[in-house]
Amino acid sequence: GAGVSQSPRYKVTKRGQDVALRCDPISGHVSLYWYRQALGQGPEFLTYFNYEAQQDKSGLPNDRFSAERPEGSISTLTIQRTEQRDSAMYRCASSLGGRGEQYFGPGTRLTVT
Amino acid sequence: QKEVEQDPGPLSVPEGAIVSLNCTYSNSAFQYFMWYRQYSRKGPELLMYTYSSGNKEDGRFTAQVDKSSKYISLFIRDSQPSDSATYLCAMISNTGKLIFGQGTTLQVKP
Numbered sequence: 001g002a003g004v005s006q007s008p009r010y011k012v013t014k015r016g017q018d019v020a021l022r023c024d025p026i027s028g029h030v031s032l033y034w035y036r037q038a039l040g041q042g043p044e045f046l047t048y049f050n051y052e053a054q055q056d057k058s059g060l061p062n063d064r065f066s067a068e069r070p071e072g073s074i075s076t077l078t079i080q081r082t083e084q085r086d087s088a089m090y091r092c093a094s095s096l097g098g099r100g101e102q103y104f105g106p107g108t109r110l111t112v113t
Numbered sequence: 114q115k116e117v118e119q120d121p122g123p124l125s126v127p128e129g130a131i132v133s134l135n136c137t138y139s140n141s142a143f144q145y146f147m148w149y150r151q152y153s154r155k156g157p158e159l160l161m162y163t164y165s166s167g168n169k170e171d172g173r174f175t176a177q178v179d180k181s182s183k184y185i186s187l188f189i190r191d192s193q194p195s196d197s198a199t200y201l202c203a204m205i206s207n208t209g210k211l212i213f214g215q216g217t218t219l220q221v222k223p
Binding site: 004031033040041042043044045048055056058059091093098099101102103104105106107 | 117119121145147155156157158159162201203205208209210211212213214215216
């Protein structure tokens with residue numbers, strides 16, 4: 001596809017369950033970023049990759065959150081033992097390089113009940 | 114104190130007005146500055162990308178960076194109802210991560 005895609009678009013899960021959110025970046029983009037966006041707020045950085053290497057994970061809230069990009073393309077953000085406070089829009093973005101324009105995907109709306 | 118501060122608004126202006134949106138930041142290491150526009154229920158899209166101090170113009174949009182004051186601005190001339198959206202300033206840290214402001218909601222009334 002032409003843009004960044006994310007799946008699922010909506011996810012409702014019960015507290016305590018694990019969830020995996022997927023991001024498929026624009027083909028050829030080296031850098032991939034994960035953000036979390038609360039209503040009325042700007043995106044909050046979580047982590048980013050150059051190729052398959054995780055460059056910065058300082059934004060991950062706690063050790064229940066992890067991300068991987070094993071082949072330098074598709075990435076998965078995993079949240080273990082979900083809590084209600086994890087409910088948010090999770091956005092993925094990709095760019096050609098580390099300082100380049102970031103193209104955002106449509107996001108995954110996660111609701112933890 | 115947040116690294117990037119942005120007044121959330123909302124800002125309401127009549128069609129044709131000049132709009133001024135602003136952000137301040139605290140980290141003097143920021144060198145790349147961006148403005149994103151986000152329509153309701155959509156992802157952010159890049160409007161302007163500037164490096165260091167000065168002005169950059171693109172159509173009705175002008176981005177201004179004043180590194181000495183740690184202050185950036187986005188001006189929209191001849192504003193249109195289609196400009197109604199949330200405008201987010203963003204900056205790249207020295208580690209490569211993008212740090213966003215809270216976003217300012219703009220409504221342009223016909």
